[in-house]
Amino acid sequence: MATDPTMLNLNEYLTAMLSLPGIPGNEAPVRDMLARVWSPFVDEVSSSRLGSLHAIKHGGGAEPRRRVMVTAHMDGVGMMVTEIIDGFIRFTDVGSLDARVLPGQEVTVHGRRDVPGVIVDPGERLLPADLDGRAAPMRYLFIDTGLTPDALTAAVQVGDPISYALQPLALDGDWLLGHTLDNRASLAAISICLEQLRDVPHDWDVWCVATVQEETTHAGAMTSAYTIQPDMAIVLDVTYGRTGENHDPSTFPLGEGPTLGIGPNIHPVLHQRFKRLAGDLEIPYQIEVLPGNSLTDAHALQVVAGGIPCMVIGIPLLNMHTPVEVAAVKDIQQTGYLVARWIEALGKNIVEPLLAEEPA
Amino acid sequence: MTIVDSLNGDTVENIKGLLRELVQIPAPAGHEGRVRQAIQEIITPHVDSIKVDALGNLIARKGRKAADGRHILLSAHMDEIGVIATHIDANGFVRFTSVGALFLRYLPGGHVRFLDGARGLVGVNIEPGQTKFPSMEQMFLDVGASNRQDCPVQVGDLAVFDRPMLEIGNRVVGKSLDNRTGVAVLIEVIRSLGESPHTFTFVFSVQEELSRQGAMTAAFASDAEMAIAVDVTTSGDTPQAARMAVSLGGGPAIKVRDQGMIADARIVRWMADSAEQAGIPHQYEVLELGTTDAQMIQVAREGIPSGCLSIPLRYLHSPAEMVDLNDLAQTYALLTRLLTGKAAF
Missing domain, CATH: 3.40.630.10 (Zn peptidases)
Structure with missing residues (x-):
């Protein structure tokens, strides 16, 4: 943490956040940290019934004030104990994991106490012959904690959460590596946005929301949106980064700015206005086509109550849902900056006519 | 205990x-x-x-x-869970689909009861040499009718499994x-x-x-x-x-x-x-x-x-x-x- 609580040292802050567990349904450690970090920048902090964090910064506009919900999920993919056999743990994923990257990973099993362990592939000789050398599906993998069967059953039970234990790492080129950059990168962007908005007048009320359970059911986003009934929601989430050889148009190079989503979950007018604002401010951006379900909280949030116009902004991320997710710090900063300028402009001249305009 | x-x-x-x-x-x-x-x-x-x-x-x-x-x-x-009649053929056999998640393996030979009391059983056609478990399209309900006119079941009628409850030791089956x-x-x-x-x-x-x-x-x-x-x-x-x-x-x-x-x-x-x-x-x-x-x-x-x-x-x-x-x-x-x-x- 920076010594001045109102000044963020992004790398330090993100590193601290990336070291916290927070699989869906067990987000308390992240929520507590975010409440501490966001409190100095906002007027009120509270939790939803399901555990999403609501941080409210009042606007200066006339009552009844419009509300913008700026949201990023705070859960991250993880695992859960399904069975304990002879001193070993069988597990399943919470959120979707690729079993191919799991063998050899260090994990923490959050039992009666935190128990360190490593994911083990039983080896080709002990796997069904018809796998024919292919990666073992998750049901064949197990976690070895080194504990005796009795000690293990005393410390761990079916249903206990399991998280990646790999420590975050600052890479050269201002890139950061860590296991839950999906979606802690976006939470950091919201933090930057709040810092940017300090002492900046804005008309609308700003509800910054760190949602629970995005990776499973979007339960946090849909229930918080019902409480807040915002006039507009800006969903921040990560998107697929581009690796060297891969030129798939649904991937985006790191360090070239956030992506502005366009597709049925996104209000087309919001997309146009964001694009114009980013251009005016000379913030680099990329256009991300999200046909159908955007696989973000916007999918659930859009249809809450009477419907909520949504925008989706993506931060390119490599190796999604693995313990070695990588994002560019610059993309995170620019995302926070862009959202802050958007909020500042709300109700002035950029967006006021927006809600009167009909979607295409 | x-x-x-x-x-x-x-x-x-x-x-x-x-x-x-x-x-x-x-x-x-x-x-x-x-x-x-x-x-x-x-x-x-x-x-x-x-x-x-x-x-x-x-x-x-x-x-x-x-x-x-x-x-x-x-x-x-x-x-x-249950079944719903989708088609009655000329010989009075009832084709059906599922209401809720039915497992095909539990159907053949089973008895069903319609809401109005009509009873039937699940029959099945198997192709010569077929080794795969029959699909729902190969199954039908026989409700004792010999033509469409006599069939006591109409398209849209619903039925459920028909079995008496059984007690086995400390366990109940039904x-x-x-x-x-x-x-x-x-x-x-x-x-x-x-x-x-x-x-x-x-x-x-x-x-x-x-x-x-x-x-x-x-x-x-x-x-x-x-x-x-x-x-x-x-x-x-x-x-x-x-x-x-x-x-x-x-x-x-x-x-x-x-x-x-x-x-x-x-x-x-x-x-x-x-x-x-x-x-x-x-x-x-x-x-x-x-x-x-x-x-x-x-x-x-x-x-x-x-x-x-x-x-x-x-x-x-x-x-x-x-x-x-x-x-x-x-x-x-x-x-x-x-x-x-x-x-x-």
Whole structure:
């Protein structure tokens, strides 16, 4: 943490956040940290019934004030104990994991106490012959904690959460590596946005929301949106980064700015206005086509109550849902900056006519 | 198993009696009226108010909230899986499709009963040399008709499995134990409920086997602060079963997670602590296929923190589902303790 609580040292802050567990349904450690970090920048902090964090910064506009919900999920993919056999743990994923990257990973099993362990592939000789050398599906993998069967059953039970234990790492080129950059990168962007908005007048009320359970059911986003009934929601989430050889148009190079989503979950007018604002401010951006379900909280949030116009902004991320997710710090900063300028402009001249305009 | 002995000795008999009555009432999803009437007659004297909502849920209120009390919603679905006639051919055979998740392997040779009383059996055509299990298109219902005109069944008619309930030792076998066991346990809890600081909404819900539409709307209409679904779960204790750490006779399964939801961690702890304090055997459930009413209740309006108490059950969605009477009694004991003690939060 920076010594001045109102000044963020992004790398330090993100590193601290990336070291916290927070699989869906067990987000308390992240929520507590975010409440501490966001409190100095906002007027009120509270939790939803399901555990999403609501941080409210009042606007200066006339009552009844419009509300913008700026949201990023705070859960991250993880695992859960399904069975304990002879001193070993069988597990399943919470959120979707690729079993191919799991063998050899260090994990923490959050039992009666935190128990360190490593994911083990039983080896080709002990796997069904018809796998024919292919990666073992998750049901064949197990976690070895080194504990005796009795000690293990005393410390761990079916249903206990399991998280990646790999420590975050600052890479050269201002890139950061860590296991839950999906979606802690976006939470950091919201933090930057709040810092940017300090002492900046804005008309609308700003509800910054760190949602629970995005990776499973979007339960946090849909229930918080019902409480807040915002006039507009800006969903921040990560998107697929581009690796060297891969030129798939649904991937985006790191360090070239956030992506502005366009597709049925996104209000087309919001997309146009964001694009114009980013251009005016000379913030680099990329256009991300999200046909159908955007696989973000916007999918659930859009249809809450009477419907909520949504925008989706993506931060390119490599190796999604693995313990070695990588994002560019610059993309995170620019995302926070862009959202802050958007909020500042709300109700002035950029967006006021927006809600009167009909979607295409 | 000590708790069962210390219970009122009639509890198991009461629950068994309820099951005998409820299992025989056909109530495929969307057509729950008859079982609802039976439940309503039984519980009306034991609740403060009772009504049927627009979708057919039976919703009862009971109790007045004390200072440290909560408003708790309990939901047990009363519908069951079934079949629906889609076509009657010239020879009076009925083609059908499923209402809810039917497993084809349980169908051939089975008996079905239509809501109006018509009976039939599931016949099957197998191609010469066919080694694959027959598809639903290869199956039909024979209702004893020899042509379309005489057929007692019309397109759109619904039927359910038709099987008498069977007692084997301490276990009960029957159709629709998913979820008449949950219904029977909840009824017995309501009938015997003592002093409580809480106020309750009891929902006997419709259409759980489709998309949990009943729970969704009942929860939206309530202002409950927390919720518990009472339903069944599959077990992993039969030969070559899929990996799952739930066994018949091991006591109620406290749901941690299923395919549709993650149970609220505070409610999981509340259930586990209460069971431990009372010496009630219990298990933890991580179910990878299937979900319950709690999925929809959890995300109603501003969110209602939810959990689920599951009764272990073998041969789910077959005409011969099996439960252990001890599990029913222990589920009753734990539920009663939860509803009369201090709430999760």
